[in-house]
Amino acid sequence: MGFLFKKKPTILYIKPEFASKRASAMEVVVSAPGKVLITGGYLVLERPNAGIVLSTTARFYAIVRPIYDEIKPDSWAWAWADVKVTSPQLSREASYKLSLKNCTLQCTSSRESTNPFVEQAIQYCVAACKVVITEKEKKDAFDKLLLQGLDITILGSNDFYSYRSQIEQRGLPLTPEALASLPPFSSITFNTGDTHSGTKPEVAKTGLGSSAAMTTSVVASLLHYLGAVSIPFPGKQYSENGNRINNGLDLVHSIAQSAHCIAQGKIGSGFDVSSAVYGSQKYVRFSPQVLSSTQDSSWRRLPEMVSDVLKQKWDHENKPFSLPPLLTLLLGEPGTGGSSTPSMVGSVKKWQNSDPTNSQEIWQKLADANSLLELQLKNLNKHSQEHYDSYKHVISVCSRLPHNKWIEMVSDQIGDSIVKSLLDTREVFLQIRHFLREMGKAAGVPIEPELQTQILDLTMDTEGVLFTGVPGAGGFDAVFAVVLGDAHHNPIISTWTTRGVLPLLVGENPNGVCLENGDPRARDVSSAISSININ
Structure with a gap:
């Protein structure tokens, strides 16, 4: 596109496919x-x-x-x-x-x-x-x-x-x-398309x-x-x-x-x-x-x-x-085959209609856990706004440690409060995963398949990981993680690659x-x- 280079005499170096445009x-x-x-x-x-x-x-x-x-x-x-x-x-x-x-x-x-x-x-x-x-x-x-x-x-x-x-x-x-x-x-x-069905x-x-x-x-x-x-x-x-x-x-x-x-x-x-x-x-x-x-x-x-x-x-x-400051979204492609979201949604709806009492109970527990996660993320945002230096220090230190070591690394009241919010956020997301697995088991659909569960549990124990799960309707399409600090300097990369998960380059951008x-x-x-x- 020539108009991008009005001040550059080096336009001759443009690739041929753009030179004609x-x-x-x-x-x-x-x-x-x-x-x-x-x-x-x-x-x-x-x-x-x-x-x-x-x-x-x-x-x-x-x-x-x-x-x-x-x-x-x-x-x-x-x-x-x-x-x-x-x-x-x-x-x-x-x-x-x-x-x-x-x-x-x-x-x-x-x-x-x-x-x-x-x-x-x-x-x-x-x-x-x-x-x-x-x-x-x-x-x-x-x-x-x-x-x-x-x-x-x-x-x-x-x-x-x-x-x-x-x-x-x-x-x-x-x-x-x-x-x-x-x-x-x-x-x-x-x-590969199905040539017989057209x-x-x-x-x-x-x-x-x-x-x-x-x-x-x-x-x-x-x-x-x-x-x-x-x-x-x-x-x-x-x-x-x-x-x-x-x-x-x-x-x-x-x-x-x-x-x-x-x-x-x-x-x-x-x-x-x-x-x-x-x-x-x-x-x-x-x-x-x-x-x-x-x-x-x-x-x-x-x-x-x-x-x-x-x-x-x-x-x-x-x-x-959006995610609180210094938290990073990372996605991985498991390579275990895609899932049909419409089919999975249809199965969940069929289960709701056939078992309204049990489905409503799980539905409500999941809704409550989702609301609680939103509240915890807002608390982390509040910490970052009111005590940014302490917040930044905690994120930096905890990004290099597994979650069971986080609380040992702070000695002041503010830092302790920030770490508690981080741990509470982890615990809430574990509840969300639990209720999603229950829903999947009851409805007969692989919302969090066993292969994904193994990868997610291993990921949760990796240094600097806040929480991890399957996005949207779940299945085999992808896994995601929210980590402390820069994801590309986090051990999660090697954790995923050794398990056949391809870490993607995509991250969050709120625009x-x-x-x-x-x-x-x-x-x-x-x-x-x-x-x-x-x-």
């Missing part, structure tokens, strides 16, 4: 993060149960630019606009005609290259713009942008996908260094909510590009008093939730989309009735349906929430959707160029 003043790049649900698995499906969901450094990027620099004089009479969607990591490109009247897409390329989440995001965004953009000047600009065509490129951070097989094929160890050696936005490996091969993922992050990035980039919202740059999401600045994010959320639910064929809890929009948070789901009008669209045009959705009272909660300075692929080129000394 001319800078455009109309280009918009927006990113949205992946997620890790550390509490609230299953419970978050029902109001008013809350879940703590952390947004991550893994992000999806959507790049929107016009297909045509100019439009023909007679283009205002056209009924269709061109749309192109490119996914370089999948080596896929899809082309469409967009109905300017109904806001619907007709595919003009192979359906093998299409993505239902992207298609619904585009349709719902254009329909939303027709509803919310009413000023004549903005409406004229919106119409012109559509007639110039929409060229959309989608990129996902490596963290969303499993590159375990590539690392093993290269004979490399399962270490963060081996994972970091892969180029950014590497090509993605597909699982199903598409699936992408091997790490469970960070790729579909929600992708949908949100496309929605936010289009709404910004077409003039309906103003997405903030990183660090601009909050005011000086700590309140979240909206900047149209509620519109992004409503449209992203709608598109995501339609694409996946059901109204889910929505925590993954909410964290992609707003960032790390304490989440309570919206009432499903909010999206009831999207479930039967056979008799309504899309703009009318979207207008109805936007008029609804969205009653979700998304209070900002939600945000505007980017340019194509993230060119950013890596820029970094490389700036490191070159020319005499």
Whole structure:
């Protein structure tokens, strides 16, 4: 992207694939993060149960630019606009005609290259713009942008996908260094498809909510590009008093939730989309009735349906929430095969209906433990605010010791109070794991499989580990740990690698959707160029 290098005469060093991409003043790049649900698995499906969901450094990027620099004089009479969607990591490109009247897409390329989440995001965004953009000047600009065509490129951070097989094929160890050696936005490996049933091969993922992050990035980039919202740059999401600045994010959320639910064929809890929009948070789901009008669209045009959705009272909660200072989130990929979240959720619901008394008892105990963990994390935040030097010292010392040695290393009242909060936090999370295992056993689903339990118990005994578990609905997809201090200098790395768990590079980042300075692929080129000394 040439515009990133206006002050650099070294533009000749740009990789060939970027040299052909001319800078455009109309280009918009927006990113949205992946997620890790550390509490609230299953419970978050029902109001008013809350879940703590952390947004991550893994992000999806959507790049929107016009297909045509100019439009023909007679283009205002056209009924269709061109749309192109490119996914370089999948080596896929899809082309469409967009109905300017109904806001619907007709595919003009192979359906093998299409993505239902992207298609619904585009349709719902254009329909939303027709509803919310009413000023004549903005409406004229919106119409012109559509007639110039929409060229959309989608990129996902490596963290969303499993590159375990590539690392093993290269004979490399399962270490963060081996994972970091892969180029950014590497090509993605597909699982083997079922050719007899005609199903598409699936992408091997790490469970960070790729579909929600992708949908949100496309929605936010289009709404910004077409003039309906103003997405903030990183660090601009909050005011000086700590309140979240909206900047149209509620519109992004409503449209992203709608598109995501339609694409996946059901109204889910929505925590993954909410964290992609707003960032790390304490989440309570919206009432499903909010999206009831999207479930039967056979008799309504899309703009009318979207207008109805936007008029609804969205009653979700998304209070900002992040880990206390100097605590680090680390994720690992066990490599034991993925799990079907819808199937597991279905089994848990079946168990609830067949055994309401026992299920309600476990459900309530788990909800109480989740609330207690939130309280303990808030206590640690309070300690860090009121006694930061003592807090920092305790975290530093305890990060090098197993938990049963922590209390021996402090001799003052403040330090003792901080250590007690750390130990109480550990104990609460052990209770959460216990109740999740009970739920899984009763429902007949592997929420915390035995293989995961062995790894988690070993991890809990590792120096500097506060707590560890299986995120979201559990299963075999991933394990996570919250550690004291810098995770990449923690023995947990060797603990995991010796047990066949690949430590991922992803961590927590509380920011939600945000505007980017340019194509993230060119950013890596820029970094490389700036490191070159020319005499």
